[in-house]
Amino acid sequence: MPVAGPVEALLGVTLLGALLVFLAPDEWAGKLAAAVSLVPVAISLWMYTAFDGVGNALLADGDIAFESTLGWVSLGRYDLAWHVGLDGISLPLLVLATVLTTLALVSSWTPIDERQSQFYGLMLLMEASLIGVFTALDFLLWLVFWEAVLVPMYFLIGVWGGPRRKYAAIKFFVYTNVATLVMFVGFMALVFGLGDSISTFDLPAIAQALGQEGALGSVAGIAPDTLRVVAFALMFAGFAVKVPVFPVHTWLPDAHVEAPTPVSVMLAGVLLKMGTYALLRFNFTMLQDVAQAYAGVIVAFGVLSIIYGAMLALAQQDLKRIVAYSSISSMGYVILGLVAFTPHGFGGATFQMVAHGLISGLMFMTVGVIYNETHTRMVGDISGIADRMPWTVGILVAAAFGYMGLPLMAGFAAEYLIFQGAFASPYIPAAPLVTAAGMFGIVVVAGYLLWAMQRTLFGEYSLATDYDVSRAPVHDVAPLVVLLALVIALGVDPGLVYQMIQDAVNPLLPPGSAAIVPSGAVGDAAAALANGGVAPW
DSSP states (O other), X not given: OOSOOHHHHHHHHHHHHXXXXXXSOHHHHHHHHHHHHHHHHHHHHHHHHHOOOBSOTTSTTOBXXXXXXXXXXXXXXXXXXXXXXXXXXXXXXXXXXXXXXXXXXXXXXXXXXXXXXXXXXXXXXXXXXXXXXXXXXXXXXXXXXXXXXXXXXHHHHHHHSOTXXXXXXXXXXXXXXXXXXXXXXXXXXXXXXXXXXXXXOBHXXXXXXXXXXXXXXXXXXXXXXXXXXXXXXXXXXXXXXXXTOXXXXXXHHXXXXXXXXXXXXXIIIIIHHHHHHHIIIIIHHHOHHHHHHTHHHHHHHHHHHHHHHHHHHHTOOBHHHHXXXXXXXXXXXXXXXXXXXXXXXXXXXHHHHHHHHHHHXXXXXXXXXXXXXXXXXXXXXXXXXXXXXXHHHHHHHHHHHHHTTOTTSHHHHHHHHHHHHHHTOSSXXXXXXXXHHHHHHHHHHHHHHHHHXXXXXXXXXXXXXXXXXXXXXXXXXXXXXXXXXXXXXXXXOTHHHHXXXXXXXXXXXXXXXXXXXXXXXXXXXXXXXXXXXXXXX
């Protein structure tokens, strides 16, 4: 296998760009960072067009795209390696990360007016870490990138955030760092339980070993079956904080409210997807039997997150808090889809990661543009700004309808797929009723978004602050237009990413399940691996 490829190019360009931006004068930093970030966008889009992976990267039948391996270091009897590659689950998230980073950088030009070279350098450093998270296939390599994301995010919130920025940054760091420790203990228990059969931290090797009956032994007197359950619980708890899932969600609203808008865009659009991506990769791929056995407990966390997050959003007055709590609700849908163990459940949950990344990023970015002009985010302080900021308001309305699941927008496609998959799940107790409870969250979403828009956007003009509201600059509106176009494009044609997603999740289906065979080049290669077929999207 080659030791260098597009993934290494992505990481190299982004890290080199971050260094250049750190050294650049403040007046050039923003433009330079945006220009540098276009290179990873171009590489990731080329990877999307040239993608030839088949199946799931962690399973035996998977053919990993853009794979490269290089021996790294040995720790006792365990060999660590530089092992990276992509499949239909990770590639859409990689493209999401690169595109959203560029748009967030452009949206930073107006609000960020101090220590700019440091801000933009940290943003690119965070992008490099995210690229590593979605491409690494060795556990300790993946863990390095996973933890590396925390460092720039901590400083971005703690230095450029709001009045309570230090509290929010420390809370974010402590919550997520402790969660990583809990997850690490669970995963290492599995590795030690595999004993001499594993001498590597390679994720595909570990996943395939765990799939073999009798491969897992006892650890510290804990029987293999119990060890699987304990490890699953520890990993689930660790990743649930990052998602976040109720009740370990309390760090998120504080982080969003205090973070500058471009950082909120990255936090909601990409960083939260790290948690759901890891849940799919580790819990629902490596320990499927445990997930199926405890599906009732897991789905309860998902549905509670949907309803509780929506209800909390309904009670907020700050536009940023409204969008922040709605993210908790939206991530609950991902949990609902994953635990269904059906073709559209897995596929819809993964598609929701991409759709929510675009829509939540658009919502936060639009709220930020309004704040740039009004200098307030409180619903009671703003009224009737539609005629003064028509482009921004029109895009906010469109984004809100996307959040509500308006047909022909990405949010509708994702939620429909999840509901279809969950409704027919053989593992979720009382699946139709549980799915209906989850669907009720859409009603609450419509309630708080329509209420907030009616109060702030329409009616007689009123503003509590002493600022002259006018149309936003072109460089503030342009990223909004691009994001909205992407939301509509994926809503009109979900197959732009859903085919490769379905190809990667089909191997995760329980034996006897009917897989969905994607059409096109990916589907032709995957057809021989499918058990049967129903019509694709």
